[in-house]
Amino acid sequence: MRPANRSACDADSHGGQQQQQQKTRWTMGATQMIQEAADNEETTPSIGDTHSSSSQVQFPELQGRPLPPLEPVLKLLRLTHTEKQRFFMDAPIIDEHEFSELCQKVYFAINDYSLSAWVIVNTGLFYLLLGLNEHNFTQVGVTSDDIQAYSQLSSANLDAAIQSLRLCQDPSIEGCQALVLLTIFCLKSGRSSIAWSLIASASRMCIDLGWHRLPRDPERPENSKISKAEMIFWNVYVMDKGMAFTLGRTPSIHQYDVATERPSFPRDLPGAPGYIYAGFVEFAVIVGDMHIQLFSAAAQRGSQQTRVESAKAFAARLVKVNSDLKQSLVDDPPTDVMFEAPSVLLDIIMHCLTTIVYRIVPCDEPNSHPLQCNFGCVKAARQALSTIVQASRILGQRNPLGWSMFLNLLFSLVPFACFVVLAGNTIASSSTEDLELLSGAISAIGPIAASSPSGRKLYDVCRSFYEAASFSVARQTAASRAPPHPNVSATQVFDHLGETSFSAQLDSTEAPSYEHIMAPHDWDTIMNEFELGIEAGEMASFVEPYMPFDDYNGLKHIEGFPTAHIHTSDIVGCLAFDTFSCIFLSLFFTAALMFDVFWPERVEARRMQWIWKLGSAAATVFQLAASIAVTIIVATHGVHISSVSAEQENTIRGNWNGPPLKYGHGGKALAVIVFSWIEWVFTLGSTIAMWRCYAHNNKHGPFADRARKGNGDETFSMETGLGLPHD
Incomplete structure (x- = not known):
């Protein structure tokens, strides 16, 4: 069927049924033209059992890329006008006869075709092949293995097309269609970041074409279908809004600027x-x-x-x-x-x-x-x-x-x-x-x-x-x-969850009130590797072997006494401070030891030496303060119960089955005190040794008492391994 004949048919057709019949005839005509071209084409290049484009694409990086074989594609196109395919329902921005025309343009490229045409053809073939029912395999002439191979071929072509997209493209209907189809392809394959870039480009193209302000046609027939421009625009609009909301971005098309009906x-x-x-x-x-x-x-x-x-x-x-x-x-x-x-x-x-x-x-x-x-x-x-x-x-x-x-x-x-x-x-x-x-x-x-x-x-x-x-x-x-x-049992809210330390936060009555947890930016925070900070409950997961965090940190409420509140912040706070002191001194003295072992003859300015000496003194003071605080809290304090009467408090204490009400009665707490003071003694000794070492080295050098090597005229350097002349 020629375009002139089609125009004549358009002029004579009236009603939705006649339009549908004409569309079917046009699709069959386009398919027939492809078949005739295939019969007359004697020198069509091929790679294996796949069809190679005639290299008329304007993008050289796509030149020579193979397409699915022609014969099953022809049968597939015939099937599209006898049975409705899922692809044309999921992507209503293109219909069967337009897709057939683009297939003809790409498979038999008499003239140059655009990257958009290449994208539309490969996307359509990809989803048409995957959407085939088993009872259609014989009709199209393919097997399950063929479908997998051809769909992988189309997928590779689409990946290459994504890499070939230009930042500046002239806005066009075909360009918008290609961007929408690529967006769908990326969304369904789980590549949301690429899909967002594609739909943002499609949104800008729609705005450049003025589709967000299409004038209303007062003479539009009651039973006429929506125009192609409107269909494309609203598909872009839906994906732009949904992805922007999910990713926490600002949409490209704003509702207040949309005048299209x-x-x-x-x-x-x-x-x-x-x-x-x-x-x-x-x-x-x-x-x-x-x-x-x-x-x-x-x-x-x-x-x-x-x-x-x-x-x-x-x-x-x-x-x-x-x-x-x-x-x-x-x-x-x-x-x-x-x-x-x-x-x-x-x-x-x-x-x-x-x-x-x-x-x-x-x-x-x-x-x-x-x-x-x-x-x-x-x-x-x-x-x-x-x-x-x-x-x-x-x-x-x-x-x-x-x-x-x-x-x-x-x-x-x-x-x-x-x-x-x-x-x-x-x-x-x-x-x-x-x-x-x-x-x-x-x-x-x-x-x-x-x-x-x-x-x-x-x-x-x-x-x-x-x-x-x-x-x-x-x-x-x-x-x-x-x-x-x-009537009573202590309920621990925090508990050690093994490797899943993140989960401890979810079970905490002290967890932050997730007022906006369902906002896009908060969901993005959750998705970013759970970077929610380290709090007391999480810290317990790696200090539990020698600290009684889990015994007291989770005590907040008492079953049977809804108004009662359990307060253990004193011991939790002092143990947290003791943990900080331990971490600080271990990192500080480890660094000092590494410098002395590997660079004993380093030259340090007086200012740097004072930093090291004052740092060791600070570590000693921190550990002393932590030891004193832990000793006083454990020896004199205990679990505090509030918001109840004296009689209710006595009842709670009399039926208590949790950790010791007096901190000093707990074995873990006493062990913390003992090890904390032992740690302070060694920290004090290390600090004194560092101060004396600096005083000695500044006067005599780091190897003043080293053993002689050879005949006594040379000494040995740990840094260089070379003999140094004796002064």
């Missing part, structure tokens, strides 16, 4: 696809508003009460959008299983966003645990994780690779805050049901651990939270089965 569904796109796309657009708009009103710098400087009210309004808005979408899908159910994954993705995103906004609302329960969130937040987190677990049993078993891509896309569009919230709630409430749900979620997201470094990092984060929650529940369960004392 939002698509109206199902008018612009009827049926299930329209409802799903409408949900994603609503999700992006809400995320943009959330960024401004809840998490921007200006919002966080404002009133907390204002943020709380805004969070409640956003939660209600999210719930309404999600319920409306589900009702629409019930009233007009999709006829194809391909729509299942996008609807599940949207459902999880909405629950995760609801969790995040509810996290700003304080818990309304009295005397709540610092990790306890309000009921709406915990409920949304449970729904999100339950949906993920259920989806893994269906989508994951049906297509493991597709499930891994699904997870990578999900965690790029929304922070996985629901897991953190439910882990904290599990620690606070010792809920075995929530712990079981966390375990199921860990298994469900397991495939991303092998898909990318970022996926591995996220999996390790969730695994650490789960282990902390599991340990807390197991400990509380064991404590509840222990022989009870009347």
Whole structure:
């Protein structure tokens, strides 16, 4: 079919059904043209069983790169106009006949083609091949091994195309399409940082083309479809908002500057696809508003009460959008299983966003645990994780690779805050049901651990939270089965967790109030190797062998006496100071010893010598002060109980089953005193030796009493190994 004939057909066609029939005929015509060109092409170069482009690409680094073989590609293109393929539903920015034209342009490059065309063709082939059902293998003429080989070939071409992108590109429809498809490719493969750069470029290109301010057409027919420019713009808008929110960045397209009319569904796109796309657009708009009103710098400087009210309004808005979408899908159910994954993705995103906004609302329960969130937040987190677990049993078993891509896309569009919230709630409430749900979620997201470094990092984060929650529940369960004392037992909140020292913070009632833990910048902090600082609970993990931190550091509350408070900050503070003194003197004298052993004949200025001598004196004073403080505290102090009556305090002390109420009655505390004074004696001796050494060396030199070597006329230098003349 020639373009002139197509124009004539366009002029004669009326109604959506005739347009669809014409599109099908055009796709078949483009496919036929490719086949005719293949039949007439006698000198097409090939590499093995792959097709090589005719080297008309304008980027020399892509020259000669092989493409998937022509024959299965032709059959695949024929299949696209007889059966709807998942690729064209996930990426509605391009349709079947346009893709066929680009395949013809790249496979038979009579004229130069752009890098964008190369990207679109390789991305389309990559996902079309991976999306083939087994019953189509014979029709396309491929096997599972062929699909794996061809998809790897297309993936390598896309990686090369990413490296070939230019900083300055002329804005165009084809360029935007290529950037969007590359973004999807990177998101599904777990490369969020590259995807962010790509979608930022696509956003700028959309703005340069003026798509954010497309004029409204008053004469637009009621049943006409959304234009290509609008479709591309809103796809870019959705990914820009989602990734900016997840990565803690500022979006490139601002809602206040968008004048383009939002698509109206199902008018612009009827049926299930329209409802799903409408949900994603609503999700992006809400995320943009959330960024401004809840998490921007200006919002966080404002009133907390204002943020709380805004969070409640956003939660209600999210719930309404999600319920409306589900009702629409019930009233007009999709006829194809391909729509299942996008609807599940949207459902999880909405629950995760609801969790995040509810996290700003304080818990309304009295005397709540610092990790306890309000009921709406915990409920949304449970729904999100339950949906993920259920989806893994269906989508994951049906297509493991597709499930891994699904997870990578999900965690790029929304922070996985629901897991953190439910882990904290599990620690606070010792809920075995929530712990079981966390375990199921860990298994469900397991495939991303092998898909990318970022996926591995996220999996390790969730695994650490789960282990902390599991340990807390197991400990509380064991404590509840222990022989009870009347109405009271001491509960230790801090405990040694072996190698997982990070987890100790999660189980601490003294942990910081994670008021903004679900904001993007706080999630980024959690992802950055848990750089949350070293506090008393973590310090106990490496000083426990010789210090009684764990005996007293976790005592805060007494079961049966909710108003009682246990105070042990005196012994914890003095032991922390003693630890500092030990670390300081060990580092100081180790450095001094290394200098004396390897550079005994070094020349030091008087100023430097005084620094060394005063440093040793400071170490001695620190250790003396620490020893005195530990001795006084252990000998005279004990556990202090407040906020109860004298009778209640006597009851607590009479039924105490924790560490000794008098610090001096504990064996570990007495051992600390003994070793602390022994350490001070040796520190004092080392300080005296250093001062006398400097006095001796300044007068006689470092080897005044060294043994003679040879005939007595030379001495031996430890630094150089050479004989030195005797003065």
